Amino acid sequence: MDRRKFLSSSLLASGLMINPNEIFSEAYRKENLKKFPRQLEYNMDGDWKEFHLTVDIDVHEPAYGMKYHTLLFNNQLPGPEIRVNKGDKVRVYFHNNTILNHTIHWHGLHTPWRMDGVPFVNQFPVMPNNTFVYEFVAEPTGTHFYHCHWGTVMHMQAGMYGSFIIEDPDDPIKKRFPYDREYVMVYSAHDVNFIREEMNRMLYRMKERSYLMKNGRYNSERWDTFDSIEDFENAVNKGYKPPYLVNRRAPADLPQPNWFTINGKSYPYAPELFIKEGEKIRVRLINAGNVAYYLHLHGHDFWQVADDGRPLPDPNQANTIPLMPGKTNDIIIEGNNRGIWTFHDHDTRKVTNNGVYPGGTLTTLVYEDLPPEERDVVKYSGNINLKKMAEQGHKLPFDGGTLPKYPLDE
Amino acid sequence: MNKAMNGFQRVVFALAGMMLLLPFDSIGQYNGGMLGEDELQPDFPVGVKAVTSFNFDPLTGKNYVDFSDTELMIGMRQKLYNAWRGQFIFGMQFPDVNADLGKIFYTQVFTQVENERNTFKLGRTNAPSKLIDFPTLRDDDAIDLNYSLNPFSNGINTEDNQYANMIDFTHIINQRYSIGFHADNYIDEIDRQNFSVNALGLELMYKVPDSEIWNRNVLQQVGLSVLNYLTRREGYGSWASQSIRNYLGSFMLNINPDPVYFWDFSGQVIYNEGFKEIDNITTYQDYTRTETFALFGALRFVYRKLEKPLLISSGGFGYKFFSKVDDTKQMMAYYNFFYRLGNNFDVGLQYKYNLNQGKVLNVLEDDKHRIQLALVFSFDKIFNSQFDDRYSILNLEHKYIK
Numbered sequence: 001m002d003r004r005k006f007l008s009s010s011l012l013a014s015g016l017m018i019n020p021n022e023i024f025s026e027a028y029r030k031e032n033l034k035k036f037p038r039q040l041e042y043n044m045d046g047d048w049k050e051f052h053l054t055v056d057i058d059v060h061e062p063a064y065g066m067k068y069h070t071l072l073f074n075n076q077l078p079g080p081e082i083r084v085n086k087g088d089k090v091r092v093y094f095h096n097n098t099i100l101n102h103t104i105h106w107h108g109l110h111t112p113w114r115m116d117g118v119p120f121v122n123q124f125p126v127m128p129n130n131t132f133v134y135e136f137v138a139e140p141t142g143t144h145f146y147h148c149h150w151g152t153v154m155h156m157q158a159g160m161y162g163s164f165i166i167e168d169p170d171d172p173i174k175k176r177f178p179y180d181r182e183y184v185m186v187y188s189a190h191d192v193n194f195i196r197e198e199m200n201r202m203l204y205r206m207k208e209r210s211y212l213m214k215n216g217r218y219n220s221e222r223w224d225t226f227d228s229i230e231d232f233e234n235a236v237n238k239g240y241k242p243p244y245l246v247n248r249r250a251p252a253d254l255p256q257p258n259w260f261t262i263n264g265k266s267y268p269y270a271p272e273l274f275i276k277e278g279e280k281i282r283v284r285l286i287n288a289g290n291v292a293y294y295l296h297l298h299g300h301d302f303w304q305v306a307d308d309g310r311p312l313p314d315p316n317q318a319n320t321i322p323l324m325p326g327k328t329n330d331i332i333i334e335g336n337n338r339g340i341w342t343f344h345d346h347d348t349r350k351v352t353n354n355g356v357y358p359g360g361t362l363t364t365l366v367y368e369d370l371p372p373e374e375r376d377v378v379k380y381s382g383n384i385n386l387k388k389m390a391e392q393g394h395k396l397p398f399d400g401g402t403l404p405k406y407p408l409d410e
Numbered sequence: 411m412n413k414a415m416n417g418f419q420r421v422v423f424a425l426a427g428m429m430l431l432l433p434f435d436s437i438g439q440y441n442g443g444m445l446g447e448d449e450l451q452p453d454f455p456v457g458v459k460a461v462t463s464f465n466f467d468p469l470t471g472k473n474y475v476d477f478s479d480t481e482l483m484i485g486m487r488q489k490l491y492n493a494w495r496g497q498f499i500f501g502m503q504f505p506d507v508n509a510d511l512g513k514i515f516y517t518q519v520f521t522q523v524e525n526e527r528n529t530f531k532l533g534r535t536n537a538p539s540k541l542i543d544f545p546t547l548r549d550d551d552a553i554d555l556n557y558s559l560n561p562f563s564n565g566i567n568t569e570d571n572q573y574a575n576m577i578d579f580t581h582i583i584n585q586r587y588s589i590g591f592h593a594d595n596y597i598d599e600i601d602r603q604n605f606s607v608n609a610l611g612l613e614l615m616y617k618v619p620d621s622e623i624w625n626r627n628v629l630q631q632v633g634l635s636v637l638n639y640l641t642r643r644e645g646y647g648s649w650a651s652q653s654i655r656n657y658l659g660s661f662m663l664n665i666n667p668d669p670v671y672f673w674d675f676s677g678q679v680i681y682n683e684g685f686k687e688i689d690n691i692t693t694y695q696d697y698t699r700t701e702t703f704a705l706f707g708a709l710r711f712v713y714r715k716l717e718k719p720l721l722i723s724s725g726g727f728g729y730k731f732f733s734k735v736d737d738t739k740q741m742m743a744y745y746n747f748f749y750r751l752g753n754n755f756d757v758g759l760q761y762k763y764n765l766n767q768g769k770v771l772n773v774l775e776d777d778k779h780r781i782q783l784a785l786v787f788s789f790d791k792i793f794n795s796q797f798d799d800r801y802s803i804l805n806l807e808h809k810y811i812k
């Protein structure tokens with residue numbers, strides 16, 4: 001192959017690269033902190049912690065230049081983090097600013113059943129311009145999340161999810177693995193074309209439904225909701241066609257995610273994990289999406305310390321952890337092998353942006369105290385040709401001869 | 411060469427130029443070897459409409475099966491650089507049995523580029539000779555009254571009025587108002603080799619997008635247009651006095667914009683200035699070139715069960731005055747009824763009454779009563795969909811995303 005062609009094609013295959021020197025700057029680390037969920041503030045009413053959540057249609061940008069309309073809690077993706085202590089009384093005012101229906105389900109929490117947020121099973125959906133007040137006691141401890149439970153195929157992947165952390169003052173994990181820093185990584189998968197099409201359909205449909213609701217002409221057939229199986233079957237016998245027979249409620253195709261995100265962002269905008277040598281960090285992994293991830297950390301065997309928020313009595317070590325839809329896993333990473341290490345889904349289809357590699361849920365574990373001379377590719381790379389080039393005074397690629405941030409050959 | 415190919419070639423030669431005849435990789439885009447292999451797949455819209463009817467004339471007892479207007483349309487759409495979009499549409503249909511257009515007629519062969527505010531179209535597509543689609547079984551059921559008639563036609567093919575090769579530029583002033591200018595080549599049956607621009611027009615339109623139909627505004631649509639057919643009028647010098655001007659006005663009103671029992675009314679008037687010297691109709695050209703005033707209106711009812719139309723019924727009436735031709739008039743009334751049998755499939759019945767009086771009988775048959783029993787299959791889908799239409803709710807209400 002002609003050399004110029006080879007170079008341009010290998011550049012094409014490796015996509016975007018960002019110089020690692022940038023990620024050691026103070027500014028970058030500050031910016032990186034913004035990529036973790038912001039905690040929702042509360043006010044006290046007696047001994048109740050009161051939170052406010054809203055939902056709006058807004059525009060989200062998972063990676064620079066790619067925008068799509070989506071549904072956002074408090075205009076954030078993921079929604080803001082609710083962090084309370086075990087046993088706290090929690091009251092969440094949820095206000096719906098859209099013309100769609102929604103609910104909130106508190107995933108992994110032991111709420112009273114009427115607070116569980118499943119439409120028509122334990123509550124009516126929160127209709128346009130309505131507020132629903134969720135009240136419960138925070139339990140059990142650990143890493144959980146919340147998400148919309150209405151039209152979840154669309155609403156949940158559209159952005160209606162957020163982390164819910166219940167802290168335990170006597171956390172056995174913290175006792176065994178004393179850590180100062182923790183990170184919350186909420187994984188999700190988005191079919192932005194599906195979201196767009198389905199959102200248009202739903203908006204159109206809801207306009208019609210709102211009209212009929214105002215006139216008191218809305219019935220169970222239009223809701224596709226019946227009081228009993230018998231009612232449903234009677235309706236079918238009288239000519240009602242359930243939505244699974246006539247496709248009048250959703251697009252015929254199920255979503256095929258083309259964007260994979262951590263905290264709503266895809267590579268190279270995904271959040272980085274910073275660590276120092278000798279430090280332990282806790283990473284709370286949440287899968288709020290509808291695909292499985294097999295997260296693999298290079299150069300380390302982390303400790304699996306919690307499953308669905310529950311501390312594991314006997315943590316085990318691994319370098320790859322399956323993060324299944326609806327699951328949360330907590331891991332402890334020990335800073336015992338300094339460098340810049342990839343932490344990514346080993347189902348590499350999900351480290352793509354719109355089908356282009358690299359992207360998606362690709363990120364790194366970065367030793368922020370990595371000495372600058374160690375970032376020098378020439379001294380430590382073992383590349384004899386590059387060493388010769390440096391000795392002869394040739395200009396090396398990537399300013400200062402440092403590596404691009406990510407190894408792209410895993 | 412058969413006649414259908416003729417129609418296609420017109421577009422190619424008259425408008426798209428020689429480029430389409432050259433090998434693909436030598437025109438437009440050079441792929442650059444292997445670097446060009448990773449092209450983004452375009453959107454792929456596919457539309458099908460099969461209209462088959464059993465036609466019966468109760469007076470003469472004549473009957474026949476008609477599948478004209480049956481149409482297949484495919485397209486490709488792509489995002490371009492700099493917030494523009496490009497598309498190509500290709501469509502064909504079976505013309506009337508006695509039509510002079512061969513077995514297949516290419517109704518659509520055009521390319522279009524558009525951005526948030528502008529569309530630019532080049533090729534053959536629906537002619538700008540009407541402002542409203544009336545809910546008749548076939549688009550040409552009331553063609554004498556609801557189309558501005560092509561003065562270059564010999565009256566054999568209704569397609570002469572329905573389709574034209576054109577360059578069209580439309581500017582969208584805001585989401586509901588638009589202004590369009592077009593230069594057209596109407597099919598010229600007098601001089602079949604004439605592919606030059608033979609009409610110019612200007613169109614103003616106010617239109618509430620379908621996606622906002624439950625906003626319940628009374629006014630759905632108002633349109634105005636002027637169409638100048640560049641005829642060669644004997645004995646006149648300037649192009650203005652040589653041309654025939656047609657003025658069109660239209661409106662569409664919601665009578666009862668209820669999502670279950672929906673009623674609307676649409677109307678259109680066409681004033682054809684004509685040539686004052688034509689006071690008799692002996693040829694089809696006389697018919698299209700004399701002064702006329704045509705009115706057409708239709709009332710439509712849609713019963714939507716569970717968010718989809720189950721039953722559609724409409725009735726309409728049209729009248730055409732001939733101010734210069736004695737004792738001559740045209741009238742037409744229709745009523746139809748469609749019932750949805752399932753997804754994409756309707757059964758329908760249409761009754762049509764025509765009255766042609768006076769000199770028009772020299773060129774048109776007096777086709778009084780016609781009953782049509784029809785089956786209609788229609789399908790419309792965008793495969794590989796990657797972006798929204800201009801008038802989607804998200805675009806309209808939450809700003810257009812480039």
Ligand SMILES: [Cu+2]
Nearest residue numbers: 102148150155
């Ligand atoms: Cu929702």
